[in-house]
Amino acid sequence: MQATDPLRIAIIIGSTRAQRFGPTVADWFHDHARGHGGLDLDLIDLAETALPDVLDHPGPAVQALAPRLARADAFVIVSPEYNRGYPAPLKTAIDSYVEEWKAKPVAFVCYGGVSGGLRAAEQLRQVFAELHAITIRDTVSFHSCWSKFDDNGRPLDSAGAGAAATALLNQLTWWARALHEARGAHPYPL
Template sequence: MSTPMSAASSPAPLKLAVLVGSVREGRFAPVVARWFAERAAEHGEFTTEVIDLADYTLPLALPSVPPAIAPDPERPAGMAGLTRALDEADAVVVLTPDYNRSFPASLKAAIDWHFTQWQAKPIGFVGYSGLSGGLLAIEQLRQVFGELHAHTVRSAVTFPRYYLLFDGQGELREPTEPAGAAKRMLDELVWWGTALREARATRPFSSVA
């Protein structure tokens, strides 16, 4: 007869990195990031770290040998905290607006400076913008992360006309539907994050560049 798992043998919570992709002055991103981090905390299956790209040095000029060929390039010292957080993450949620029907250059730089940090990890998305709710950026990011051997989960959280959805204190006027969408995405990240963490531990991921 099987016995219940003891608390000591229970798997550790997944490490979730919430990557704030916009660095523009006056950006709305911190409001959305705070809201999502609260939902992740309520979910109970994660330890969450919010990574704000505005806090890091992100040169647009990449190393002469791309990370896909030399997976650990010499990165600027100001990027060390970002690299550490991505290395340690079991799952990542990317928070992005739409800029000219795409995602911010700061986010592309952060992605391109790294390679192995994304491999065999699940990626979720939270988007916000005027009309699409960030979906135009998210659909492009799905292609980018596929190239990096990451798995993007199906569910996403989007805020079209975000300036009407949040009040002056940064609280959602009608929180039920967005909270439900966040839970669905977090549930998917738990499944994929757990499965891929176990897979990486028993059979480290490798690919041919």
């Protein structure tokens, strides 16, 4: 990868509920990331992947998503917080893959009630550490998210949300390039 080559970033919508707010948050972040430059973005909505509810054996849906994750240089997980945790379909999606996450950076854009999804993000950090992924410290978080976006799906505090998203993308792209070069120079040890 040349320094000018675009980084491949997979943005994953982690909720599959019918009344979810995730697409609003993810669409805003996706639009913001397009303006960041130098990124090849892949928006993955778990509600559209048909992944199984349990992992008895990998089926066609798991196999179909694998190449998209493997191509990614980095990930952004858009996750709500449900009952102090993250959604079960997101856990199933994460656990369906191993090599695809390894030695790649993962960032979080979270949302929810009073904690803004930060408790879910903290749990996700532990899961991704087990998979040998590197999580980005800065997180974009929307507490009481339903009142933080306008009717067009844009944050009411667009300057603050935009600054947080830019900081996250700056860190994510730094790690993505560094880890891409490291994986190319030396296989990741286990």
